[in-house]
Amino acid sequence: MTTLITGGTGKTAIKLARLIHAAGHPVLLTSRKGVAPNPFKAVTFDWTDLTTFENPFKADPNIDRIYLIAPIVLDVFPVVKPFIDLAISKGVKRFVLLSASQFNKGGVYVGKVHEYLVERGIDYTVLRPTWFIENFGDFHAQNIRENxxxxxxxxxGRIRLVGADDIAKAAYDALFTTKSPNTDYFLIGxxxxxxxxxxxxxxxxxxxxxxxxxxxxxxxxxxxxxxxxxxxxxxxxxxxxxxxxxxxxxxLVGNSKAITGxxxxxxxxxxxxxxxxxxx
Ligand SMILES: NC(=O)c1ccc[n+]([C@@H]2O[C@H](COP(=O)([O-])OP(=O)(O)OC[C@H]3O[C@@H](n4cnc5c(N)ncnc54)[C@H](OP(=O)(O)O)[C@@H]3O)[C@@H](O)[C@H]2O)c1
Incomplete structure (x- = not known):
């Protein structure tokens, strides 16, 4: 049974792919160019192109769980819902959604996707990390270097900055634990x-x-x-x-739903x- 990772070449996804691979489970990555670093297999997938939504299931009919990273579009629910529906129709039984600490169920951005997973009655976990440590090497990097x-x-204000490795570990646990958590967790450093x-x-x-x-x-x-x-x-x-x-x-420190990396x-x-x- 295969795990599909959307946003497969991103910061958390590639670390998750390595954990799944090391545990001996099959894994398939999505990428707009359809390429992924060795030893992973990637399939072409673009949230802005509905015709690519079938590609993962054509490439591997055994996908039964998905790590979902939504695109950076504020009104994201109409984009992601058709893919969730398709995936369930193709036999996917469990989703792990990457959300964020400030996106509440039913609220802005992926909040509506979170709500939909609950409504569909499918096994799910919503991961709600605080701000990433890796932003220093990504979003902040150029300005640090040049200015x-x-x-x-x-x-x-202070933050328990969290590492992509800890997010990947939480995603792995949620994907492979025998009984799906069916809840959301905050992830902090x-x-x-x-x-x-x-x-x-x-x-x-x-x-x-x-x-x-x-x-x-x-x-x-x-x-x-x-x-x-x-x-x-x-x-x-x-x-x-x-x-x-x-x-x-x-x-979030001391919140009973927070996992500390x-x-x-x-x-x-x-x-x-x-x-x-x-x-x-
Ligand atoms: N950064 C933070 O501090 C922070 C904190 C909390 C939550 N988050 C959440 O983390 C998520 C981002 O996760 P991440 O940092 O692991 O990912 P990431 O490093 O931003 O990578 C996302 C991947 O998505 C793929 N992608 C981009 N546009 C796409 C499109 N139109 N269709 C299909 N794939 C596309 C890209 O791969 P290709 O180029 O190969 O297609 C990219 O590698 C966001 O949802 C954000 O809300 C971030």
């Missing part, structure tokens, strides 16, 4: 950091000063759009980030130092 800055609207504290840690590791510069909401929305994100999605993302300043992410920011920054080194 020695981390930009945010978070002020002194082992240590609290404000972006000012993270900038200080990165300064120490890189041997040069990295600053945390506060943005207004308007400035941040414009910055997100520079990454090709739509104005609507950028506004939603900005709202979710502004909640950090209000202590909403810190309040083991991967630490310092270890990630040390291991990936070259991402923020410049020639200047």
């Amino acid at each position: 020695d800055e981390i930009l945010s609207v978070t002020k002194d 082992p240590e609290l950091y404000s972006y000012t504290e993270a900038a200080a840690l990165l300064s120490e590791i890189l041997g040069r000063k990295i600053n945390h510069r506060h943005l207004t909401n308007e400035e941040e929305i414009a910055t997100f759009q520079q990454f090709g994100i739509s104005p609507e999605y950028a506004t939603m993302l900005n709202h979710a980030e502004s909640l950090i300043a209000e202590g909403v992410e810190e309040a 083991t991967h630490k920011l310092r270890d990630y920054l040390l291991a990936n130092k070259q991402l923020w080194i410049t020639d200047k």
